[in-house]
Amino acid sequence: MNKTVSINLGGFFFHIDEDAYQKLNRYFDAIRQSLTPDGRDEIMGDIESRIAELLSEKLKNEKQVVSLREVEDIIAVMGQPEDYRIDDEKNAENTGAKSSSNFNYNYNYGYTKTRKFFRDTDNGMVGGVCAGLGHYFGIDPLWIRIIAILSLFLSFGTSLLIYLLLMVLIPKAITTSEKLEMTGEPINISNIEKKVKEEFSNLSDKINSVDYDKLGNNVKNGAEKVGTGISKLVLGIFKVFAKIIGAIITVFSALILGGLLITLILMLFSSTMVSPSWYPYVLSYNYTNVPMSILCLIGFFSIGIPLFVLFLLGLKILVDNLKPIGNLTRLTLLALWLISLAAAIYLILLQSSQFGVEGKMVNKQEINLKEGDVLEIKFKNNEFFSKSLRRDYSDFKIQQDSFGNGVMYSNRIHFQVLKTDEAKPYVQIEKVAEGASISDARKSAENIKYNFKIEGNTLTLDNYLIMGIVGANAKYHAQRVEIFLYLPEETLFKPDGSLKDYDDTDNEFFDLWFDGEDYIYKMGNTKVDCLNCIEMAEAMDIPEPPEPNMSDAEIEAMDRELEAQEKEIEAKSREFELKMKRKAKKDQEKILQKLDEATKE
Structure with missing residues (x-):
């Protein structure tokens, strides 16, 4: 029966049998020997944290003892140290094929490429939420920032609250393992060592590129440094806004240009193919002697050339190194637009005069x-x-x-x-x-x-x-x-x-x-x-039909009442008609009497 040992690994406590402990200890020693002194402690800390996570996933409860089998499974996932020596470039070249083969085996055995959502404060602008979302979805964080700024206006500030909540709730990627999980890379010895060495290299470059005299001056002028940082932040926001405006201008002008081009093609070829149903209606509004094809070309150039310029402007905002069009092309487009615009104004005045x-x-x-x-x-x-x-x-x-x-x-x-x-x-x-x-x-x-x-x-x-x-x-x-x-x-x-x-x-x-x-x-x-029309007041007095929940006796009584009212209305209508006829007869008699009196006089 093997003895059990209690160990602290990456901040977690485990009960492990003696054979498994010895194998794990030899594994750590082999890794430590394979690493160069630069960043060795940080790499070892990340590897221990990763192994602790894997052991926690395998154990069903805290009282379970880590056996030799679990340790061997963990080593299979993490890989052997000799497969990932990167300090000796020559040895890496000679054993590249073998390392690649072992890496593929370990990768497929214990890892599926999934990403975790962390805040990337290293590459983020404000909190690193957008940069983290970019890593999570595998797209450029710039597009996430553009969407975030657009939603800020469309949601009337609601997206700002969501952003602040994400800053509070989502942890930032601090350790090397978390940064690898954020980008979806496998967490093994090779990637951990490579990531740490990259960070050390970047830090070394920053330290070597520091101008200490300038740094001293900047420390003395702290307020100026803060102002510069704020101005850079504002400039970055304006750049994002400019990209958004450029994208809107480009898409808007491209869509309208496409619609104009389709309309132009339909109108140009309408005389040689089956005319669309709306074509006769267009002809009925054309009061000039100019053919429809010429009218369409004039309209296309007078509207399409400014849209084309807007399209180029949007592309210029999006793409900094876009090559401009030549001077000859500019002058040609300008002349063509001025001629088309003058012709369009003349034709519009001619059209509007047809209704004077x-x-x-x-x-x-x-x-x-x-x-x-x-x-x-x-x-x-x-x-x-x-x-x-x-x-x-x-x-x-x-x-x-x-x-x-x-x-x-x-x-x-x-x-x-x-x-x-x-x-x-x-x-x-x-x-x-x-x-x-x-x-x-x-x-x-x-x-x-x-x-x-x-x-x-x-x-x-x-x-x-x-x-x-x-x-x-x-x-x-x-x-x-x-x-x-x-x-x-x-x-x-x-x-x-x-x-x-x-x-x-x-x-x-x-x-x-x-x-x-x-x-x-x-x-x-x-x-x-x-x-003989019914008076409106009488028409409005007709009662509404009975409710459906009335009894048969009540419905019959209501029907009799309605019949009586209808007869009364008919009688009043006949009476009104007789009154009008009597009145007309009296008026006629009065007129005849006045004519007789006028004749006698």
Whole structure:
């Protein structure tokens, strides 16, 4: 039965049997002999800490004794000292193949490449959180810093609290083992010794490069040193901001340039390939004689060249040693941009002048109504386009007619009811368009095709107007049709439901609330009156339907009450209609009486 020994290894206490202790002790002696005096103690401390961590992971509880098998497993993970001699470069070259083979075996046996999150205060700017995240995710810490600064504005300061919490909660990498874990390197003798020697080398370089006279002066001028450090910190922050701005400028300008280039290609080749559905709409807004391909080139150069300059500026901010473009290229781009800009300004002024003047064509036609007739008014649609009677508020649309032609049409129809002092009612159709001059506007108005029909006491109006055939120089000139229906006093009319979407009459004069076959309106002295419409107050008094949890008896009682109220409303409506007829008759008698008196005089 082997004796057990209690040892302190890397700050941890272990119970280890005598054979395992002797093997571990020989292992440490071999490592110590293989190391050079520089950094030997620190390397040994890191190796002991790493072995203590591995032993703690293998033991199930504190009372378990470390056996020879556990020690051999640990040595297999850490490697043999003779495999990692780096103080003798010549010997390392002769045994490189053997060392590499042993390293690969040990690496695969006891290590998987994982990283732990530590704060890297050696390479960090403020706390080392961003540098640690860069090591953890395997990316440049600069991008982590850029994301952190952007999130500072986007999260309204919340990310700053998260950063401070990470500074408090996340430990910084102090020991060599922690620094190796932070970068994801295997913690074995080779890497520990290499890391320590690198730190000693860096420290030695810093010490050798120190100007002691200058150091003495800096110590005497401590305030100046602090100010310099603060200025460097501020300068570093500004550099990060500059990189962010450069990235935004580059991405923004590149995306817009790409979109402009795609649009240019589509417009240039639209005449030789199948045109996209939106191409006829673009042609309808082109009032110049310049081909679309030339217009697109002018627009591309006038907008694209400044974007290209912005793109180069963003790249210059991101890449310090970016080679500038030559003077000939600069002058060529400048001249091309100035020419394109001048042409674009001229074309914009030419386009905007097309809506400066309004012209119209007026068509007036009387409506012969017999005494007692009620004028019926309705709109009708077209079976090929404008299939719905509802108004479409877009400028225009393009559809095929019965002959297969692309037709520009619009629902910009405006209807109004007005009073006239003439004896007969009449309808006035005004075709309106805009243009650069009165003659141009009038010509565009003449080209509007609009139909209406009067048959007996029925006025039928189209709910659309035709601007022209696509490809036959049909252009959009804010074309519309305004319909004015003039009615003498006492004229009765019945509007169809299709009139609602197109009625632009002042609601104080004519409020088309009720429509249909049963509602009759009359032109009054100051406004239009409805002869048989339900009063709004009465309509609002109709009770709401019963709740679903009512009993059958309550629902039947409510239904009877509703039927009684409906009958009462119908009776009041008939009574109101009779009153209006009596009033109209009395008014007529008064007028006849006044005419008789005037005749006698």
